[in-house]
Amino acid sequence: MHHFRYRNGILHAEDVDVREIAAAVGTPFYCYATATIERHYRVFAEAFTELDPLICYSIKANSNQAVIATLARLGAGMDVVSEGELRRALAAGVAPDKIIFSGVGKTRAEMAAALDAGILSFNVESEPELHALAEVAAGRNRRARVSLRINPDVDPHTHEKISTGRAEDKFGIPYDEAPRLYGIAAGLEGLEVWGVHMHIGSQISELAPFERAFGLMRALIVALRAEGHDIRHADLGGGLGVPYRKDEPDPPHPSDYARIVEQALGDLDLQLALEPGRLITGNAGILVTRVLYNKPVDGKHFLIVDAAMNDLMRPTLYDAHHEIWPIAEEANAGPMRPTDVVGPVCETGDYLARGRLLPALPEGALLAVMTAGAYGAVQSGTYNSRPLVPEVLVRGGKFAVVRPRPSHEDLIALDRLPPWLSSRG
Numbered sequence: 001m002h003h004f005r006y007r008n009g010i011l012h013a014e015d016v017d018v019r020e021i022a023a024a025v026g027t028p029f030y031c032y033a034t035a036t037i038e039r040h041y042r043v044f045a046e047a048f049t050e051l052d053p054l055i056c057y058s059i060k061a062n063s064n065q066a067v068i069a070t071l072a073r074l075g076a077g078m079d080v081v082s083e084g085e086l087r088r089a090l091a092a093g094v095a096p097d098k099i100i101f102s103g104v105g106k107t108r109a110e111m112a113a114a115l116d117a118g119i120l121s122f123n124v125e126s127e128p129e130l131h132a133l134a135e136v137a138a139g140r141n142r143r144a145r146v147s148l149r150i151n152p153d154v155d156p157h158t159h160e161k162i163s164t165g166r167a168e169d170k171f172g173i174p175y176d177e178a179p180r181l182y183g184i185a186a187g188l189e190g191l192e193v194w195g196v197h198m199h200i201g202s203q204i205s206e207l208a209p210f211e212r213a214f215g216l217m218r219a220l221i222v223a224l225r226a227e228g229h230d231i232r233h234a235d236l237g238g239g240l241g242v243p244y245r246k247d248e249p250d251p252p253h254p255s256d257y258a259r260i261v262e263q264a265l266g267d268l269d270l271q272l273a274l275e276p277g278r279l280i281t282g283n284a285g286i287l288v289t290r291v292l293y294n295k296p297v298d299g300k301h302f303l304i305v306d307a308a309m310n311d312l313m314r315p316t317l318y319d320a321h322h323e324i325w326p327i328a329e330e331a332n333a334g335p336m337r338p339t340d341v342v343g344p345v346c347e348t349g350d351y352l353a354r355g356r357l358l359p360a361l362p363e364g365a366l367l368a369v370m371t372a373g374a375y376g377a378v379q380s381g382t383y384n385s386r387p388l389v390p391e392v393l394v395r396g397g398k399f400a401v402v403r404p405r406p407s408h409e410d411l412i413a414l415d416r417l418p419p420w421l422s423s424r425g
């Protein structure tokens with residue numbers, strides 16, 4: 001469900017004609033719909049009403065200040081994984097006591113910044129990190145509230161690069177080692193051990209892996225409590241998938257996901273936290289691009305557009321499928337042919353879609369790459385010296401540029417010449 005619809009034959013973002021935004025900001029650009037972000041947050045929150053969890057939006061999915069502020073106003077907390085994300089959350093007005101710091105490689109400086117900000121809790125992923133956090137906290141006369149991230153060795157059946165809960169993945173503490181590490185943590189000055197954390201992967205399209213992981217979490221909590229640990233908190237991570245393809249069944253609904261959480265953990269009197277990212281912003285965003293050239297070669301058709309792999313990495317990095325919609329609906333009436341939608345970057349891996357059935361699209365036609373609101377702009381870069389693309393947020397009939405397009409001068413000005421190369425040197 002999202003708010004990008006054809007109206008009078010033209011794709012609209014909520015009530016705004018996408019052509020109007022393209023005329024104002026140029027292409028390519030990311031466009032987000034406030035109504036979709038808010039709807040997804042509400043649907044997710046309502047599914048969990050009974051359990052009353054803290055919903056910490058995983059801001060790595062889309063960390064634009066406007067997106068964070070939209071969610072913060074609805075009461076969302078944030079899951080952050082770096083000092084940069086921590087600062088973004090604080091700058092957007094998120095209450096520190098709704099921020100959870102995850103991540104496999106927090107530096108001592110990052111730990112100190114988070115402690116000074118007064119965040120809710122840290123998710124710790126290894127024994128040395130536990131000692132480092134204890135040291136940093138004790139050195140500041142603070143106690144860091146801690147959950148240990150446990151790796152349950154559950155295969156989430158998603159793309160290899162976004163599976164995080166198998167034994168061979170770098171994340172978390174092996175399940176069997178958990179009791180020993182809780183024992184160590186309990187004895188460290190500077191720590192208050194209060195919870196258990198798991199996050200088994202992203203874009204998960206079945207409930208069974210979650211069910212297995214939460215069942216293991218339950219058993220662990222019961223065992224830890226029996227050993228005298230005061231476990232009051234469980235952070236279940238994110239990972240619930242979103243629909244990317246029109247020809248695939250939808251992933252489970254948040255209410256089905258909530259039911260398995262309730263079944264596994266509902267009677268344990270826990271303060272729950274959830275860290276959805278993609279689910280909130282995934283299909284709240286599109287990447288709008290313009291056709292530069294048509295290039296038929298050897299029985300193949302290349303559609304060369306002005307967005308590229310540096311703007312949306314997901315297709316080349318994860319073989320991800322994003323639907324591509326012409327902004328002018330009438331184009332869809334024409335005959336379809338397999339098309340490779342490619343960008344200007346000098347790599348064969350620079351594609352947004354391969355072998356996709358698309359109608360003939362003339363130079364200058366606008367296209368929307370759908371479901372690009374999560375892990376789109378945040379993973380973009382400036383390869384081939386292409387400035388980052390702007391981000392636009394729509395709300396009803398209004399739109400605002402929430403990250404302007406940097407100029408080429410801005411990009412070049414990030415570099416410095418050493419004294420021996422500058423004319424003044």
Ligand code: LLP
Binds near residue numbers: 162201239276277314
């Ligand atoms: N919590 C933790 C600890 C995480 O590592 C992640 C995502 C989330 C929550 C949010 O997961 P979500 O609800 O969004 O699935 N760039 C990849 C996805 C990487 C996910 C990384 N961790 C992609 O474009 O598919």
